[in-house]
Amino acid sequence: DAGVTQSPTHLIKTRGQHVTLRCSPISGHKSVSWYQQVLGQGPQFIFQYYEKEERGRGNFPDRFSARQFPNYSSELNVNALLLGDSALYLCASSSPGPSSEKLFFGSGTQLSVL
Amino acid sequence: AQSVTQLDSHVSVSEGTPVLLRCNYSSSYSPSLFWYVQHPNKGLQLLLKYTSAATLVKGINGFEAEFKKSETSFHLTKPSAHMSDAAEYFCVVTIPNSNSGYALNFGKGTSLLVTP
Numbered sequence: 001d002a003g004v005t006q007s008p009t010h011l012i013k014t015r016g017q018h019v020t021l022r023c024s025p026i027s028g029h030k031s032v033s034w035y036q037q038v039l040g041q042g043p044q045f046i047f048q049y050y051e052k053e054e055r056g057r058g059n060f061p062d063r064f065s066a067r068q069f070p071n072y073s074s075e076l077n078v079n080a081l082l083l084g085d086s087a088l089y090l091c092a093s094s095s096p097g098p099s100s101e102k103l104f105f106g107s108g109t110q111l112s113v114l
Numbered sequence: 115a116q117s118v119t120q121l122d123s124h125v126s127v128s129e130g131t132p133v134l135l136r137c138n139y140s141s142s143y144s145p146s147l148f149w150y151v152q153h154p155n156k157g158l159q160l161l162l163k164y165t166s167a168a169t170l171v172k173g174i175n176g177f178e179a180e181f182k183k184s185e186t187s188f189h190l191t192k193p194s195a196h197m198s199d200a201a202e203y204f205c206v207v208t209i210p211n212s213n214s215g216y217a218l219n220f221g222k223g224t225s226l227l228v229t230p
Contacts, residue, residue: 003157031215033217033218035218038196040223041222041223042204042220042221042222042223043158043204043218043220045209045217045219047216048211048215048217050214053213054213055211055214055215055216056211056212056213056215056216056217056219057211071129077212081214085194090157090158092158094171101146101148101163101165101208101216101218102160102163102216103158103160104160105157105158105159106155107155107157108157
């Protein structure tokens with residue numbers, strides 16, 4: 001079975017641009033979470049979605065948004081990029097319910113903002 | 115608030131010697147605690163999980179962790195280090211969200227170096 005897949009793997013943007021990151025969960029997993037990992041730090045929680053509904057949001061500005069589609073895949077959008085948004089963005093999925101705590105992580109999208 | 119503190123940012127051991135990675139937690143109730151490992155250019159992998167069923171938790175690749183409520187600790191150990199254990203290790207606690215969801219609160223990580 002395929003694991004959590006994220007695309008693209010690497011991305012270079014300039015300040016002020018917009019970016020969309022994509023995530024496909026493990027088959028059968030209905031919950032998707034997004035985390036930001038700045039170099040040298042632990043991942044920080046951004047969003048959790050379950051059954052297309054937002055179940056949690058971390059301490060990130062409104063420039064960050066996400067959504068989940070009927071097939072449970074998800075997109076993370078970041079507007080008006082700042083240099084500080086450069087990070088590894090990790091997607092994780094879990095099953096069966098929104099409170100399932102065993103997360104399976106993808107390899108991430110490395111975003112560089114110049 | 116639920117949080118974890120990893121006491122060492124870097125740990126270096128020789129191959130074949132024991133590994134100890136230290137983590138203290140802060141929680142207002144019985145927490146769910148985890149250890150994750152991150153190898154270079156790879157995603158995070160769950161090593162083990164504590165959920166109050168047993169204080170000594172066995173994980174993958176020979177790792178285990180002991181939950182000590184009196185010390186608010188959840189240290190990760192392995193009897194004999196292997197070169198392939200070199201990686202970044204994260205101690206994690208769950209934080210429930212208001213809408214029936216939850217988030218993982220990661221420590222800052224401990225970089226394990228294994229020397230020949």
